[in-house]
Amino acid sequence: MSKIQNLYTVGQLSYYIKNMFVSDPFLQSVMVKGEVSNCKYHSSGHIYFTLKDPRGTLNCVMFAGNRGGLSFRLTDGYQVVVSGNVDVYEKSGSYQLYAKQIQLDGTGALYERYEQLKRELEELGMFDSMYKQPIPVFVKTLGVVTAPTGAAVRDIIQVAKRRNPYVQIVLYPAIVQGEEAPQSIVKGIHALEKRGVDVMIVGRGGGSIEDLWAFNERIVAQAIFDCQIPIISAVGHETDTTIADYVADLRAPTPSAAAELAVMDVREVLGSLGQYRSRLSQAMGAVLERKRQKILLLEKRLELGSPQARIREMRHTSMLLEDKLSEKMKWLIQEKRHSLELLIARMKGLSPLDKLSGGYAYVENNAGRRVTSVTMLQTGEKLSLYFRDGTAKVIVDAVQNRDRSLALEEKGRDHKNE
Numbered sequence: 001m002s003k004i005q006n007l008y009t010v011g012q013l014s015y016y017i018k019n020m021f022v023s024d025p026f027l028q029s030v031m032v033k034g035e036v037s038n039c040k041y042h043s044s045g046h047i048y049f050t051l052k053d054p055r056g057t058l059n060c061v062m063f064a065g066n067r068g069g070l071s072f073r074l075t076d077g078y079q080v081v082v083s084g085n086v087d088v089y090e091k092s093g094s095y096q097l098y099a100k101q102i103q104l105d106g107t108g109a110l111y112e113r114y115e116q117l118k119r120e121l122e123e124l125g126m127f128d129s130m131y132k133q134p135i136p137v138f139v140k141t142l143g144v145v146t147a148p149t150g151a152a153v154r155d156i157i158q159v160a161k162r163r164n165p166y167v168q169i170v171l172y173p174a175i176v177q178g179e180e181a182p183q184s185i186v187k188g189i190h191a192l193e194k195r196g197v198d199v200m201i202v203g204r205g206g207g208s209i210e211d212l213w214a215f216n217e218r219i220v221a222q223a224i225f226d227c228q229i230p231i232i233s234a235v236g237h238e239t240d241t242t243i244a245d246y247v248a249d250l251r252a253p254t255p256s257a258a259a260e261l262a263v264m265d266v267r268e269v270l271g272s273l274g275q276y277r278s279r280l281s282q283a284m285g286a287v288l289e290r291k292r293q294k295i296l297l298l299e300k301r302l303e304l305g306s307p308q309a310r311i312r313e314m315r316h317t318s319m320l321l322e323d324k325l326s327e328k329m330k331w332l333i334q335e336k337r338h339s340l341e342l343l344i345a346r347m348k349g350l351s352p353l354d355k356l357s358g359g360y361a362y363v364e365n366n367a368g369r370r371v372t373s374v375t376m377l378q379t380g381e382k383l384s385l386y387f388r389d390g391t392a393k394v395i396v397d398a399v400q401n402r403d404r405s406l407a408l409e410e411k412g413r414d415h416k417n418e
Contacts, residue, residue: 011090018088021095027086032058032097033105036078037208041239047074050208051082051097059096060084069101076209077111080104110209114216117243121218126225126247133230133249136198138264141168143197143229145188148173152205152234152255159259164266170197176204181214186223193229200227201258202244203234215242224248234258362386374399 008016021027034051041047045064050057060082062070074080083101088094121127142160146152148171160167172188175181185202192200202224204212214220215235224231224247233248234255245251252258363371364384371377377399385392 010093014088014090014093018090021086021088029083030086030097031081031083033079033081034058035110036074036080037076037210039074039076047099049074051080059094060099061096062099062102066100069099072104074102075111077114078104079111110213114209114243117216117218117221118246121221121243121247126221131225135230135232135250135261138269139167139198139262141170141195141197142259142262143170143172143192143195143200145172145174145185145192145200145202146204146255147176150205152203155254155256156201156234156259159256160263163260163263166266167263170195176214177207177211178214182217182220185214185220189223189227189231193227197229199262200229200231201234201252201255201262202231202248203252203255203258204236205255206237206240212236212240212242215244217243220244221247232258232262374401 032051034053037050037052037057039047039049045067047062047067047070049060049062051060052058062084069083081103082097082099083103084097084099086095086097089096125131144153144156146156153171157169160169170192172191174188175184189200189202203215206212212235215233221243224233224244230249232250232252233242233245234252234257235242235244238253241251250261252261362385364386365371365376366382366384369376371383377383377396379396379399381396383394383396385394
């Protein structure tokens with residue numbers, strides 16, 4: 001068995017290579033020209049990006065402490081000159097350019113094409129808000145044009161089903177990267193438009209400007225603009241903006257956000273329906289109570305104004321008047337009775353019957369006339385005498401005048417005095 005010579009660990013070899021980079025004065029201060037790609041701003045403040053040209057790519061990083069050497073926002077497609085040093089990152093065994101200063105050196109070819117198409121479509125009015133279609137509030141069918149695998153489609157399905165498990169998702173498995181991607185995306189838009197979905201999501205996950213370039217093609221922008229179904233674009237991450245985003249009816253920063261914008265949360269709907277049901281019930285209760293009170297008031301008015309009520313009222317009034325009349329009649333009868341008693345008492349003294357009871361008689365001649373004076377009598381005349389307890393028939397034997405009798409009496413008294 002031969003003896004193993006020059007055996008090193010991975011860490012020892014990485015350290016040796018790092019020392020080679022550090023000891024090379026050329027790599028400690030270099031200026032590299034290239035096109036920016038895969039640019040990402042980290043939450044820590046560091047900027048990670050790639051420089052590329054037709055012959056290769058170079059990973060780069062600018063730490064937050066060196067951000068003073070950057071006077072603009074670094075964006076994919078920019079042609080730049082980066083000054084810094086090349087070193088080895090031992091943990092990954094990769095080398096990268098540590099940027100200390102970045103200067104613009106014109107725009108990259110892709111970015112120039114992007115800006116030119118953007119200006120043309122904007123002049124045509126394809127970005128105008130007047131052509132934007134509103135996104136339906138409640139959708140039953142959601143169309144998705146994206147790759148059949150990957151995080152984008154998973155996120156869309158997961159978020160949509162979580163928000164509304166009843167929504168139907170129709171996926172068109174499109175090619176979203178490469179030369180065939182633009183035609184595949186256009187076919188997907190036309191197919192789902194013909195299918196008649198309620199709203200459509202067109203997009204993919206993040207990537208470099210080259211990865212997303214299919215969504216910067218004119219035919220894709222035209223298909224989105226011409227589509228009669230509302231389209232939500234969801235291309236890349238929040239910082240990525242494509243031509244499709246400008247043309248779409250609504251832009252979502254991520255595929256997950258697109259699903260949230262397209263699908264109403266059924267829990268919110270049910271909660272709102274519960275609130276509306278409660279408010280409607282309260283409102284209906286209040287309306288019914290007001291109507292009930294109004295009906296009671298009308299019933300009272302109808303009862304007071306009905307013929308039956310008026311008859312009862314008149315009957316009651318008639319009874320009151322009858323009672324008053326009865327009292328009045330009683331009072332009048334008492335008054336008349338009292339007056340009659342007084343008259344009776346007065347007439348009683350003048351009554352012939354009372355006089356007859358005192359020993360007097362009522363005299364009537366043969367002709368039925370009352371005899372009140374002797375001058376009405378003749379000798380031999382028949383008279384009727386009425387007493388209290390019967391009558392008697394008599395014949396006048398002699399008639400003597402009272403004045404003559406008085407004279408005879410006076411004459412007799414004179415003779416006696418002599």
